[in-house]
Amino acid sequence: MLKKNNSIKLIKYYSFINYNLIYNNTAINRYKKDNFEISKDKAIELEQLKKSIVNLKNCNLKKQAKNLVFSDGNPKSKIMLIGEAPGANEDLEGLPFVGRAGQLLDKMLAAINLDRRKVYISNIVNYRPPENRKPTQQEIDIYLPFINKHIEIINPKILVLLGSTAMNALIGSEFVISKMRGKWIEKKFGSCKVSLIVTFHPAFLMRQPAQKKLAWIDLKMIRDKKTKLKI
Numbered sequence: 001m002l003k004k005n006n007s008i009k010l011i012k013y014y015s016f017i018n019y020n021l022i023y024n025n026t027a028i029n030r031y032k033k034d035n036f037e038i039s040k041d042k043a044i045e046l047e048q049l050k051k052s053i054v055n056l057k058n059c060n061l062k063k064q065a066k067n068l069v070f071s072d073g074n075p076k077s078k079i080m081l082i083g084e085a086p087g088a089n090e091d092l093e094g095l096p097f098v099g100r101a102g103q104l105l106d107k108m109l110a111a112i113n114l115d116r117r118k119v120y121i122s123n124i125v126n127y128r129p130p131e132n133r134k135p136t137q138q139e140i141d142i143y144l145p146f147i148n149k150h151i152e153i154i155n156p157k158i159l160v161l162l163g164s165t166a167m168n169a170l171i172g173s174e175f176v177i178s179k180m181r182g183k184w185i186e187k188k189f190g191s192c193k194v195s196l197i198v199t200f201h202p203a204f205l206m207r208q209p210a211q212k213k214l215a216w217i218d219l220k221m222i223r224d225k226k227t228k229l230k231i
Helices: 001-017 040-053 088-093 100-111 138-152 164-171 202-207 209-227
Strands: 078-083 120-123 157-162 186-191 192-199
Touching: 040 138, 078 138, 088 100, 088 202, 100 202, 100 209, 120 138, 120 192, 138 164, 138 186, 138 192, 157 164, 157 209, 164 186, 164 192, 202 209
Parallel strands: 078 120, 078 157, 157 192
Antiparallel strands: 186 192
16 A cells, blocks of 8 residues: 555656646636635625726736736635736736646646645736736735735635745745745734745746756645645
């Protein structure tokens, strides 16, 4: 039995680190979304938050973007993932992580028996920066109150920050991801207290596949924390 379990773990690991990064340019079709039953209060709060972002007056990003990219996944989930900003495919679909990086994120989640029905996904910035550039500090500062409120509404027990932009926005600009990844931090967002962990953004792993071995360690930590918290 032990040998069989080890074999299963190795299959998941090699499936993850040897993931074939040959993609087409089409986005994952997520227009047919699942309807998750959530409390009336949470539904109202999420809708109000979304409207507040739509009604922003001081953001140039929304003037050039096609769609607001608010979230994907299960709003009842106790595991929330936050990335950087939408890309071209995300801008077209209005959903986060549906392009090439999204395909790798799906593979990463599957490696620890998760999928989008079991997690909730958003970004620090809700509109696509031109040419997929990194959001400026000014843009991050505009959206920071919204993502903080978003976390508080979802009220996860585990918060996964994907990449340095999410890490610097939510835990401090003085930190570097090479030193912070793979560590649990207890943090509060309003009334929400979470166990937070930083790992590499899937887009970074596509450019630096050798770092997948470290991302796999982070994923196993998330899996073990999920088990410990009985999520």
